[in-house]
Structures are given as structure tokens and as C-alpha cells.
Amino acid sequence: MNLLLLIGTPLLTAIAVLLSRNKQQVKWISLAGSVVQLGLAFVLLFAFRQERAENNMAQMLFEQNYKLFSTPNINFHFGVDGISVAMILLTSFVLIAGVLVSWNIEKMTKEFYFLLILLALGAYGFFISLDLFILFFFLEISVIPKYLLIGIWGSGKKEYSANKLALMLMGGSALILVGILGLYFTAGKSFDIMTLSKTSIPGDAQHIIFPLLFTGFGVFTALFPLHTWVPDGHSSAPTAGSMFLAGISMKLGGYGCLRVATYLLPEGAKQYADLIIILSAIAILYGAFATMMQKDLKYINAYSSVSHVGFSLLGIGMLTQTAITGALMQMVSHGLMTALFFAVIGMIYDRTHTRMVNEMGGLMKVMPFITTVFFIVGLCSLGLPGLSGFVAEMTVFMGSWQQDDTFHRIATIAAAMSIVVTAVYILRAIGNTAMGPIKNESYLQLKDANWNEKLAAILLVAGILAIGIAPGWLNDLLRPAAEEIMNKIAGK
């Protein structure tokens, strides 16, 4: 399969959106584009499995390499392994759901959809790039759309949040940039990930470059204590914006931490693994406890995202194959789950015009569909077996348990304890909103989900179930890629 299609389609969609004449056209073009994109993602998945079934064990499949800038040696180098395929699937699901839930947006519709698709374009490009410069290019593309989405269509203290997000992410990018240049010069002037992975980089250089890269990508994925943009950014963003931010953008960071920092600089990773574990354990617990204190549904999900993404980083820090597979699963699972969570919150907010848990109640009676989805996503978040959250977290814990010294054990146990806290805040939030008497008489007039909202929710629930009930396919996708990374770390 030609990977350029994955960037070409959103690019064409974005241009078509710009050229379209009215709101209806904009919406349908965006929807059509994202449906094509989802189709392509599935084609990619099957083509990938086909190749693997035919015993094509090359690390990267469907590679393409074009010369871009010959002197600094920058190439348009693309290719996918299992991780990229999973992330591309995730992106396609979130994109289509994001387009659907924004169906009724009135303010500057064209610009909204344009930015949304640009954001997706950045994510697709990021996940298939095998050249650090191009990877960085796509990572940066997504910063400004986020800024504008929050600043123009957001709510609350949106300008503040948008500024904070853009500046923190740019700060992260600055560190990544320095790290990439460091790699470029120490490894003989190459940006190519595959070349770099075969070059041995001196230990003291790794010691400097690894923290730069990991912290830089860490900002994107809410590495404690650089997570502060997450609650503000997520809660101020419009629904589709939050879905993208939490569902995809935070995964860019996680993917970068793994693919760029850990994979290319294994010595550095070993050196700093303990620090990563400590920080992510703190993030998991801190996020969970901070969520307990929140009354606003969006803040609840934002802080719980900090906690959940912590599991990904914990898995990376553990440096075992199972833990890394779990970390990747957690990224996919959390991406779907949190997108759905924000979608549901958006649906509720559109109707009740409040996000405060204590002002709601008895919503089950007036909007059964939305509330049921809310239940499902809540249960997924607290790790109910049969849903994706359980599979992912379980794998992380199993992987972590393989490290059998006291330090790793304590960290694992501390992280596992957060599940109890998660149960508390999720059940309390759902109980207060869905159950009990209706607090506000006017809520009786509210309608249940529209077709577009139903479609979006069903798609994401299907994704969650597909991972929760039959995790084998995702495992098959991710495990060999994780093994490749582990081999490099073990120095084979």
C-alpha cells in the first residue's frame, strides 16, 4: 500500500474544505474525507497483516524514500511497523468521531473543519515518518491548529489555556529540536531513524541527548511535572478539540518517547529509567487524586488522562517487552476511551449547558443513549474486564511485575493502587449525573443523541470492545514491534 495516500487524503480534504461554498458542503466533504481515511487505515491494517502472514519480517513495511534536502541529508522516508498501524487506526477513529460530534458547530464552520483536518494530517504524517526532521515537521504542524481551535471555539478561560498549551508544547519542541540536532551531529549527519538505529552513539552523548528528547516528547504526553497544560487545554477546548488533544496529540508524545528517545538511545533509556518510573508513578497517583477533587466533567477527564497516560510512560520506563506492549496498548485504548469520554461530555454539555457534576442528576431518564455510553466509557476507564482499559493496564502491570527488585515492585504496586481511586471518582461522577432524581425541571425537555452523535459514539465503543474482547489482534500488531525495541535495548 502506498503510504502517501495517508497524508494525501487529508491534504486533499483540507483543500476541498477551503474551496467549498457552504456549511453543508464543508461538513460532508470532511465526513467523506474521514471515512476514506478510516477505510485506508483498515486497508493498511489488512495489507500489513497479509505481509506479516507471508513472513515478510522486515522491520518497516511499505517503505518509501525520497530525497528532500540533499545537503543536510533530509529524506521523505516513510514506513510502518505494527505500532504505526495501530496509531493510524486510532487517529482515523478519532478523526471521524470528531467530525461527527462537531456537526452542529455554527461559528466559522469552514475554518473549524480545516484546522481539525490539518491536525489529523499532522498526526498521520508523524506516525509514518522515519526521518527525524520530517517527524518533527509533522509534530510541529499540529501545534497551531490546537492553539486556534482552543482560542477561537473554546470556552472558559480559553485564551489563557490556548497560550499555555502552545507555549508549553513549543518549549517541548525546542528540546526535541536540540535533541534531534544532537543526534544528527553525533551520528554522522543523518536524520534517518533506521540509519540512526544501526549507528552506535557514544554513551556520554546519549546521557545528554536522551533527557532532552524524552522531556521534549514528555511535554506532549503530560509527563509529570510538565502536565499542567493538560487540564487547562482539555477543559477549554471545544469537544472535537479535546478529543483530538487527549486522543491523538498526547499519543504523539508517547510514540516519540518510545520510537525516538528510547529506541535510538537505549543507553540513555537505561540510565534514566528509574527517574521515568518515579515520575510516571507520581503522575498516576497525583492524577487520580486530583481527579477526585474535580467537579467539572471535563476537568475530571483531563486529570484522569494525566493518570492514565502515566501508565504508558510507566510501561516504557519498565523496559520489558510486555510492559512496552502494554504501554502501547494503553495509548490506543486511552485514545479511544478519552475521545469517547470527551464526546459524551460534549453531548451532555450541549444539552444541559453545564458540566458541573453536582448540577446534574437523573440524566438516564431523559437521555438513555448518551448515559449508557457514558457508563461504558466510565467502566472502561476504571478497568472493567471486557473493555480495552483492562487489557492495557493489565499488560502494563504484568510487564512491570517481571522486574523483580523492590524498587520496581513498589512502583508497580503504587500505580496499581490508583485503580481504586479511579473507581471512586468514576462511579461518583456517573452516579451523580446519571442516577437519582432530576435536579432541574427543564432537563425533562432534553432530547437524546442525534444520528451523528450516535454514530460517533458507536464507532468508538466498537473500537473499545474490539480491543477489550479480542485483544489478540492488537497484541499481534504491537508485540513484534516492541520486541524489536527491546532487542535494541538489550543490545542484540
Next chain:
Amino acid sequence: MNEFLTLMKSELVVTAIIFLLLFIKIGRGIKNESLLSLIQVLLLVNLISGFFFNKEGSLFGDMFHTSTLIAFQKNILSLGVFLISLLCADWLKRSQHLPEFFLLMLSALLGMFFMISSGNLLIFYLSLELATIPVAAMANFDLEKKRSSEGAMKMILSSAFSSGILLFGISLLYGATGTISFAEIPQQLDSSPLQILAFVLLFTAFAFKLSIVPFHLWTADVYEGSPIAVTAFLSVISKGSVAFIFISTLYKVFQPMHDVWYTLLVVLAIATMVIGNLFALRQQNIKRFLAFSSIAQVGFILVGISSGDTMGLTAVVYFILIYVFSNLAAFGVASVISEHSGKETIDDYKGLYKTNPFLSWILALALFSLAGIPPTAGFFGKLFLLTAGGSKGSYWFITVAALNMVISLYYYLRVVRAVFMDKNENPVESIKTGTSVKLALIICGAGIVLTGLLSWIFDYIQSLS
């Protein structure tokens, strides 16, 4: 004779246009608008002719030197002048002194052409003066405005001062090496104290022209006082040309003293970026804002220059090409708004998007390009500068530069936020821009998007240098 014609072709074309304008001025009787179109066509011809018959060679006993890279640099300057002639159409249409404006601008351009082609210190000094004095007269073009005269006065004083320093440096250098030819100086350099003193004085003169901190104090006042078209010319064309000769002087003439100027450049680059950025944070007037932002941009150019190899040279030329598009787009939008509504502060730009979406997008593109955000060309330009600067392997230098990109993003976003997000009771009214202004803005916008993505442009410059 034939060689004379081909090697000095750019200079001859500009001189011909200047003479033509002189005769038109004497003759009168042509309407402003048709005259303006004629000038625009002539400048376009000048730009296009720059791309043909470029050869390497020297004239007049090495006083004048040209090569394909120098020809390309001249083309960048011609492009900038052409764009300015389009952008200032609305402003100049009503002016009594339209031919004079272009006479002055083209004389300055001629000076710059000679400057980047200069082969010895004397012709360099002469052409630098030719490139400066007309601009001071241009800065005073709004005769009825006091600020304009103030700006012109400041500019003429500061450039006279820097010329004095330059001459002092030149005479010391002549004393220390016994030659004024760029080709012969390198053999005589041995980093003796006298030579270093001479070098520092020369460097100071360059620093004045490029407004490198701490020699930047004249910049903001002059930019604010001058008409916007002149400010654009100063910040883009003047700076660009000085940067070209600066880098070739450092790389060719003072190559043996690389250790001396590397340290100097690192210190000044950091100072320029930081001070430029910090002052830009607090500016309200859009012209002062762009003035400080352009000081910070010069800091980034210094980062690239510090590398001392071809990558640095290529990155700087490439960056200036992008800078022409980005900065002229920003100044273009500012001049359109100032011309039609008289508004020049960032607060006035609030709610601009509601009334003028086209101008807003161009402004946003320009600012993103200046901030170095992809997919605009500024991203590539900045990154190549940093790549060049990183080749000496000092992480902290690059880190400081990269963090300065974050600071600069903050103030660029301030304008974007005013334009797109803030509400305003009485925003700038919907503006009907003239065709040529619109064309110029579209060219700039296209340049901002395409220069980066079309990677062969960079490779082409690389092949020249």
C-alpha cells in the same frame, strides 16, 4: 567590453531605470498611476533579467567581483524591491513625489549591488554610503510628519557614526596588512592585536547596519517614524544586503580569524535574540513590534553565520529569501491597514478577522513564518540556521536559540490572538485593497508556503555556494 556588459548587467539595468525615471521626472505629464505601473513593469524586468547570463568574474582589477551566488543574492534584493513597489501602490498613488521615491530606492539598491559585489575595502565603503544615504532621505518621505523627520535624523546620525567607525577600521586594517583588496588581506592576517582592533571596528560598523545588540538602539525609532514602505525596505532589503556582504567578508576575508569571530558571534547572537525578544514582548505599535522582532531575527541569522562553513552560508541566504516574503507580507498588511484606517497598534487589530479575512490569513501566515512554525517556510529557514549553528557541537548555544523561538512565539501569537480571538466594538473596517497590493500579498503568501516545501530551492542555493 562584452564581459563588462554581462558581469555588470544587474547594475546596468538598475542604472538605466534610474536614468529613465530622471527623464520622466523632467518631462512630467504622465499620470501617477500609469507611471507606477510602468515602474512596476521595469522592476519586474529587472528581476527577471537577473536570472540570465550569470557568470563568475572580476572587473577593474578585482574591485568588482561577481559570481552566480552573488547574482542570486542580487535577485533576492530585486525581488524585495519589486514586491515593495507593488505593496506601496495604494500609499504612493496620491503622492506628488512618486518618481523621487523610486529614484531614491533604486539608488540605494544600486549601492547594495555594488556593495555585495565589492572586491576591496574602498569600493565597499563607497557603495555602503550609496546604499545608506538615499534611505535616510526616504525615511523622511512623509514631510508633514514630525516623527518621520525625527526618524530620518536619527538614521543619518547613527549611520554617519558607524561610517566613521568603519573608516577607522579600514585605515587600521590597511595599516596592519598593507592592502585593501579582499583577496589579499587573508594572507596577511595573523591575529595581531592591531588586526583584531581593526576587525572589531569593522564588525561594529556591520553591527550598526544589521542592528545587532548593543548597536540596535536606532532601529525602533527609525522604523516607527518612517512610512511603512520605507520601514519594510530598511528591515528587509537593507538588512539582507548587509547580511550578504557581512557573511562573505567573514567567510572569505577573515576566515583565518575564525576563532576570534566565532566567540564574538555566539555572544552577540544570544544577546540580540534575547534583547530583541524581550523588547518585542511589550510593544504596542505594530511597527515597533516588527522592528524588535526583526532584531531578534538577526540574532538567528548570526546563529547560522557562526558555523563558518557552506551550510551556514546557504542557510543564511535561504533564510533571507524567506525573510523577504514573510516580513514583507507582515509589513504589507500593516501598511494596508495603516493607509486605510490610520490604525497602527496591536489593540486596533482586534477582531480584524471578522472584517478582513484575507488580510488576517496573510498576516497570520507571515507571523507563523517569522516564528518558525511549519508548514511555512520560516520553519525550514530557522531549522537550517540552527543546524548550521549546531555544527560546532555546543548544545547550550542551540538550546538558547531554540528557547528563544518559544519566546518569540509568545509575542507573535499575541497578534494572532488579537486578530482571530479578541472581540472588538469597532474593528478595522472592511478594506478594499488595490489589485497590485493584493497581488503582492498573494505572491508573499505563496512564497511563504512554497519556498519551504519546494526543497530544490535550498539545494539550488547550496549548489551555488
